[in-house]
Each structure stands twice: as structure tokens, then as C-alpha cells.
Amino acid sequence: MKVAVIGGGAGGFFSAIHVKENHPEATVTIFEKSKKVLSKVKISGGGRCNVTNGCTSISELSKAYPRGNRQLKKAFRKFSTKDTMQWFEKRNVPLVIQEDNCVFPVSQDSQSIIDCFLKEVQRLNIKIETGKGVKSIKPKNEKYILEFLKSEHPDLIFDKIIIATGGHPKKSGFEWLEKTGHRIEDPVPSLYTFNMPRENITELMGIVVENAMAQIQGTKLIADGPLLITHWGMSGPAILKLSAFGARILNDMNYEFNVRVNWINILNNETVKKELSDIIQQHGKKILSNYRPYSLPDRLWQYLLHKSGLPSTKKWNELGRKGVHKIIDTLTHDIYNVKGKTTFKEEFVTCGGVALEQIDFDTMQSKVCKNIYFTGEVLDIDGITGGYNFQAAWTTAFIAGRLAD
Secondary structure (H helix, E strand, O other), X not given: OEEEEEOOOHHHHHHHHHHXXXXXXXXXXXXXXXXXXXXXXXXXXXXXXXXXXXXXXXXXXXXXXXXXXHHXXXXXXXXXXXXXXXXXXXXXXXXXXXXXXXXXXXXXXXXXXXXXXHHHHHHOOXXXXXXXXXXEEEEXXXXXXXXXXXXXXXXXXXXXXXXXXXXXOOHHHHHHHHOOOOOEEEEEEOOEEEEOOOOHHHHHOOOEEEEEEEEEOOOOOEEEXXXXXXXXXXXXXXXXXXHHHOHHHHHHOOOEEEEEEXXXXXXXXXXXXXXXXXXXHHHOOOEHHHOOHHHOOHHHHHHHHHHHOOOOOOEHHHOHXXXXXXXXXXXXXXXXXXXXXXXXXXXXXXXXXXXXXXXXXXXXXXXXXXXXXXXXXXXXXXXXXOOHHHHHHHHHHHHHOOOOX
């Protein structure tokens, strides 16, 4: 049996390794369009490679995927985050779970993951062909002909094919798959930070609020978690979650909208009012700038006071009902205009790709073309930041690597 794996990234390597372990008699070849394999693994997680997430509850885990969560819930029962960790540790790549549940190699170097894959591929005698981009897949007598982009590369025939080419920013990148009868969901950016060119909050760059809530005005999109102020706008998990879950909506808005920030992540204004009344009772003689509620970062608190139109030299017990209301409003209902986006680090993640209803998630085999399997971001699957996109790749690659009919 001859098996071609198209794409030399995370999903491609992982599926090729599993094909060979499940079918030792098969000849397996990985075809990579560029000159280098595993280049996205190399730069991921700032060069440290966020291999997976420490979350072990499948229902919790699947909530991290704006697209594909229902299908992955089923798939994670076959290969979960726990299985990923065991797989790498068995192959002498010890891992560490950080406080935020992100999982990295103990070495803090993505090269550990790359070396592990290259070693496995060598051990299992899997061939790697770089500089070989596939132009088309054509059926012939229950097999497939692979046609390459460069005319000097002769066509090759395979029994089974695994497609692991990753996401593309433009639909044109999927044209060759459309020709095989697969429906493509339009790709749009999924993980990005918000640009705020009209807002002077950017002067507070570097400030992190550990537990904020952000909401896109006029939509049901809401997310919480750490929020980071940058020199171009806002980032951090709360914002990245919004960008992922709102990928299509925000694209339709042409990335121009208002975001409402609740700096203290408390929805009940009465609770906030009570907290501020307690401050007035206990610290009434202190001036506003000297006593920060909710342990807010000092520079942010001064900024919010200014935004509320309250003099920082005013004493807490001089606020009055109007003043308290102004503070509550600014803490819980602070509005910023967003115009544009910036890619999160060097990692580009898109939503879109091969339509999920055309794939059998028990086998990762196409329902359109028998003996063609899919894995990773080429599918319309994407996760929020935190190792989730890699986990989707490992899980789908593990299943595809069985080559089950």
C-alpha cells in the first residue's frame, strides 16, 4: 500500500507516523511544498511550541473551538490532551503544564518537538520530499494520481492520501481541493489583536488586567480573561477569544466596531456600588488617586479617573451619588473604538477550509472521495490560543493515521 501525506507540518508528520505504526507494510511519503518541514512548529509559542493544553475535560476542551467543537468532542475520545502528553513523554520529550494550562516542552524549545518527529520518521523509514507542491489529485482505477506544481516532477500514483496542508488566508489556496468535489468555507482571519488608532489608552501599553471582560457592541460576543494594553490597542486572551469566536462577524464589520470593557469583570452594578460605599466608609479621607479599588494597576486607575471627569485630588467621601455612578460606569462599561486588526505574533490562524459535513470524523475520511483523509487546519476547524490548534491537529492526524475505511 502506497500512502501520500501532503503537507510537512504538525498534522502531516503526526499522521504519517501513525500510518506507519498501524500499517508497517505501507510505504509512506510526506510531500512538502516549501524547502523546510515543520516551519510553523518552529515559530509557534514564540519558538517554545505550545504543544497542547492541560485541560483534560473533553466537554471543556471542545468549548475552545469556535468551529469544529461538536465534531472534535467525538474525536477527543479517541485521542485527547492526555494522550498527546503521554505520546511525547514516551519519546523522551518531557513536558510542563504552566499556570495558564498551556503545555510546553521542558526544554522551552520547539526544536525538541521537531527533533522528536524527525527521529520517528527516520526510525519508521518514512520518506520526506521537500520542494514538492501538489497541483492536483486525480482518481484513476480506485487509486489517485498526484500531479506536482513543477513540471520536472513526474506524476505519482498512490492508494491513499492524507491532506495536511494547513490553512490558507485566501480561498484560491483551496482551489485544487475544490476540484476534487470538496466544498470550501471561505477563509477569514481568526486570531488577532484589536487596533485602536483613535484611542489614547495605547499610552498605557504594557499594562495587564488579569480578569477583565470584553464585549463587541451590538453583538452577543463576550469573553473574559487577562487583557493586555498594547501600543496599537488591546490584546491578551480576552481579546483573542473575541477575535476567534467573532471571526466571521468582525470580518463582515470590516474590523470597525466598538468594544465595551468591564475592567473588573463584575456584571452586577449593585455589587460594585456596595464595594465603593465600603471604601467611602473606611477610606473616605483618602484622595481618589491614592486608593485604587479592585487592585487596578495604578496608571490605569489614574487614566480611568481622568476619563470619568473626576479630579484625582478629590477625596472619596466627596464623591456624592453622581461621582460614584461615574466610577461604576467607567469600571464596568468603558467603550473603545476598534479600527483594524494585527496578527497575533507570527502565527496566522484562519477559520474556513474544507466543510466539516463532508468528513467522517470516525475515520477523518472524505465522504466525497474514498481513501482521501484530512487532518488539521485545512479543515474548517480552529481554536483559541493556548495549544488548542495543535491539539486539533494531533487528534485528527491520529485518527487519519489509522486509514480506517
